Amino acid sequence: MPKHKTYKTGPFFERAVLVGISLRNKENNWSIDDSLSELSQLAIAAKTNPITRFSQSLNSPSQTYLGKGKLSELKDLIDEKKINVAIFDDELNPNQQRMLEDHLKIKVIDRTALIIDVFAQRANTKEGRLQIELAQTEYLLPRLAGQWSHLERLGGGVGTRGPGETQIETDRRLVRKKISRIKKEIDRIQNQRENQRNNRYKNLTNNVSIVGYTNAGKSALFNNLTSSKVIEKNQLFSTLDTTSRKLFINTDLNCIISDTVGFVNKLPPILVAAFRTTLEESINSQLLLHVSDISSPYLIEQITVVNKQLNELEIGDKPKILVLNKKDLICTKEYDLIDKNIYKKIYQTGIKYEDIILSSAQENWGITEIKSSIRQFFN
Template sequence: MHYFEQHKSTEKAILVHCVFKSLEFADNQNDLDEFALLATSADAVILDTITGVMNKPNAKLFIGTGKADEIAQRVAQLEADIVLFNHTLTPSQERNLEKHLKCKVIDRMGLILDIFARRARTYEGKLQVELAQLTHLSSRLVRGYAHLGQQKGGIGLRGPGETQLETDRRLLQVRVNQLKDKLSKVKQTRQIGRAKRTKSSTPTISLVGYTNAGKSTLFNALTGESIYSADQLFATLDPTLRQLDWQGVGKVVLADTVGFVQNLPHELVESFHATLEETLEADLLLHIIDSSSDNRLEQIEAVNAVLSEIKAQAPILSVYNKIDKTKETPAIYYDNTIPSRVYISAHQKLGFDELKRAVQELLVGHLSQFTLTLPYDAGQFKNTLHELGVIEGHGFDDTGHEVLTIRLAKDKLKELLGKYHLNPFDVLPPHEASAFLPVLEEFEKVEIKSNEDDLDPFYL
């Protein structure tokens, strides 16, 4: 049984947006523009937009009777199929409005749920959407049973309506419990995957941000994938993970996640918790920001609110995307010595070197330049440096040894010297080499002689 039905494609819609005198709106027009984008993303054809100013919501209709009559007149004139409210309506307000307007009424939350239902493609995504839908629908079941008679119980008033309603509520709860069990298994599977990545020391980088900020476009550009991306809200619902080689870091897992939106329904945050855990468990978050949006400050706040709700603790790098529209130049900005902002264009692939360098610094530490003289048997070590993309120059000294100039974090270089059993004094200038000892486990276990004068400087 399908409890939640999506409204059919290309329905003719009227949008309703109200401003309350008691509340301050930073940019009312941007809020309305975003709602129009949501409606378009749900394949609605917008016939008209009706706005109004109110002191407070009406308990029965949310709007006043005068405004309700105005909307009803427009519905009849334009033969609209549906009225979309850019607000959260109670179940009773939805029912009363449908009777008054004589057409279907959907609030902002219902509209977002409908879009999510259209976009979900994977098994997990569909489970999460259905759970969110049923949670939202549980208080609205009564809406569909007017034809079954009395709704209230009591002597002489028990009818088929109440029986059917109670039955469906029980079945709905059974289905909700089934979905939670299935999502719990998905969660366990994800935890196993994360445990394997942790064991192999593979860092995870999650792309987060407001919907339509360009996360999937950046994901495709970095990985060479072709996952669905479009200039519309909630183009991505299902998380996508890919492994790639990141300059100066090595293998990393890049995760593309669902976009956020202002006033994101709590049911969605709860239902998509399994997906959002990819964000929760990440080693680094790239907060993708649409730098061309006039409403970017509010969008940043909306994303930060969700990250706070799910208690994300990972470091965050703000990535200002779409600089091809703002005519800004690629750049890295630092907070003290730590990268905090990067300006890029995912579409034009501008600023990728800056982005890779900033991520490298955040994951492995501050970058330094080193001059390495390679022993003749250091071929594997050299190949690894090539794979990391950290070689800035190369040549040969008078003895025929290859000399490389690299830019890498000190700790990463120390790790590589230990991995390939290289003596720092054979590779680095003497004044730098001592800072890299010990690099091998066996060096740490050397028994120190009692006479310090006899100590080999290699072990100091």
């Protein structure tokens, strides 16, 4: 069995229904429609075809996630539209997942499995694949104990890709062993990387990391600042592996700048943990450039999500410069066209920034300002 190359492509473009609940007393401002729209982008990124959506307003998810009546309605919809996979907007516990599959008679996956699947398809370095394998194996661990034979019955495809599936038949002890083996292997690769980095950048101690919501334009900005050519693409999670380059500020100041994996609402903690080593550059940076898409109606929510996830990584307290990117999508180069309420709302989040800069990586706006803000910070 090849260890890291067992991704099944599965049937492409499975027909999916996206299922969510609108919590009556929820803690954030995402509407169910917008959460499902993001889920839809994730589903497309995982090469499924989101045919239809289904939602219910509830106080909290039930044992079968949805209420009984709604579950029957969903089953009818699935039969009517010839759906092969139901994708749920929240993480399902193993019992919920099993009961839903028994009832709906199709494959049921949740947001976590979907995101892991997208990552599994994108990972192209050994370390990236190991991190996915780690996340997937940890995800599978509580779902073992024989329940997983149904996955084979349901025929692979989205949510079942990746190396973790080959361990379905093994017991928890073996899986735990596997987890510790993967962790060791990741540590080994990381140490190697650390040494190479130390050699390459011996005299450069100023480190800046670009962090932010997925698709905000982090890689575009990184390319612009360093004249590099990392992948920038209008899709979620184009970047999985960190890339670091020298950033020339002036003759007295050079620093290392790193482009990193993006965050997303409801990012599974398993993936945050698995990607901790990838985010090591951010953890070791003195300064974070938090890039956000100012044209998104969810700008403030995205800023808050990123900050929450930075806190989970224990780097939320690091000095941060907020870069409001894609300015070209909402106005011309003139600053005064920006709605001043945006600044007020950012201030109200309580997150402290060294500076807030408007930019367009596409139009080359704000690049000088970003560099001079970095210079000021290190001076």
